[in-house]
Amino acid sequence: MQQVLYIFRKEFKDYFISPIAYFVISIFLLITGWFFFMSFFIYDQAVLRNFFQLLPLIFSFVIPAVTMRLFSEEMNVGSYETLLTLPVTTREIIIGKFLAGTAFIAAMLIPTLSYPVFISFMGDLDWGPVFGGYIGAICLGGAFCAVGLFASSLTRNQIIAFILGMIICFFLTAVDKMLFFFPREIVSLISYLGAGTHFENIAKGIVDTRDLIYFLSVVFVALFATGLVMEEKK
């Protein structure tokens, strides 16, 4: 457990050593801010729904960029060899890196807290959905981080890791909006697979265990698969 903490701390710090972190955070804030406030004044309502609706799509591009380096870079530089021959297990490495990625997403969301604060001055803001939205965003961020980490474990090329992660995240985001492509029998299964609906449920302010279980399962499956990939490399 101690080891997970050390790895987490190192990986989290690493984000802020390089300029990439600030770059990604700026891009994220620019895009969300732009799209959100573009329509905000048209609707003339004190709600954050549009902001949260955008998140799954934006996350599926931004998060793979955050996680792409976690394993790819280590394997490319060779530092994975020094890391793995320290007294740590693959599992501790994976969990530490996953938590660091998720914590970075949380850090990335902190500046957006200014939106609800700003809006609450302009109208009567219902804080329930806002809380729900942020809880949902962390869940979604965690799930996508796990997926991104999995993509990163597959290749030593960061660009490929990014594209792979993006494809999987985009699939999870968009699949429940393309249900008409699938045969009737599996539609309910496919719609369960989509991250969008689960996120929207939570973002409405309804924190349902079914949705939480969905995100936890995505995290678990992705991390487990990462574990298998890394063990296979031995």
Added chain:
Amino acid sequence: MIHIEKLTKYYDDLCAVDHIDLTVNRGEILGLLGPNGAGKTSTLRMLTGYFLPTSGTIRVKDFSIHQHPKQIKSIMGYLPESAPLYHGMLVYDYLSYVADIRGLGKAKKEERLRKLVTLCGLGHIMHRTIHELSKGLKQRVGLAHAMMSDPEILVLDEPTSGLDPNQIVEIRDIIREIGKEKTVILSTHILPEAEATCDRVVIINKGRIVADGPTETLKHSMDAGGHLFLSLKNAPQGEAIRLLSEIDGVRSVQTVEGANSENLTALKMGCRGGMDLRETIYNAIKQTDWALMEFRQETKSLESIFQELTKEN
């Protein structure tokens, strides 16, 4: 200390390590020699738990690599080839991170860091990022990384490759210093290095052990049929060859190309296995009025042993 049995590693179809048996004793400095692609690095990687063997067992003290990888890793320090460290980190941050993961604790960490900084000469680079460092300095940081927890076993993969001669001497001194109390395994394809640092040498080729023994014994055991060199002044060449060939035990006498001048004859003599003919030869020459300018026995260097053992067929 370390027992390796029937260790085998396949990468898909390629057999990198082929049924290696090896025992390393406490306090030994063992040199693992072999040409490129002989399986040195693969063996070390399995020993340090980076790879799992395809088959075979590795036991370190009472731990097995399959059941207790973490315990083995905690008593072993490893420096991979060309020291792949986190290049974005400061040297201090990196070493302190390694100390944390190795579970040193705060007080001990400070003390250990101080000691390693002096031993490896890192004082002036602690605040620099690793990617700024030259290869030699990086190697020293890697060495400090490997020695962080004062491990009982130190495994170094080509610790001196790519360093300049001064740095090589420095690193060798450090290794010998550590080797006084610790078990050290180092791989190299630089032979003088193994000769200079190691107590024992294991030569591997194509994944198999082809020679194993103390450095001295290995050199002597291969001495059978060694050569003598001598050069004589005022000796007619033909006459000298005739005289020396008549000595019992001499297998061949040849002139050394390029070393003969007007009144100097340089000869290379092959002797039958195990015979020391130096005295007989000296006595034979004493009878003549030739002057003995040079007389030496060539012990085979590790280099020629190595070439003999690892050349194709």
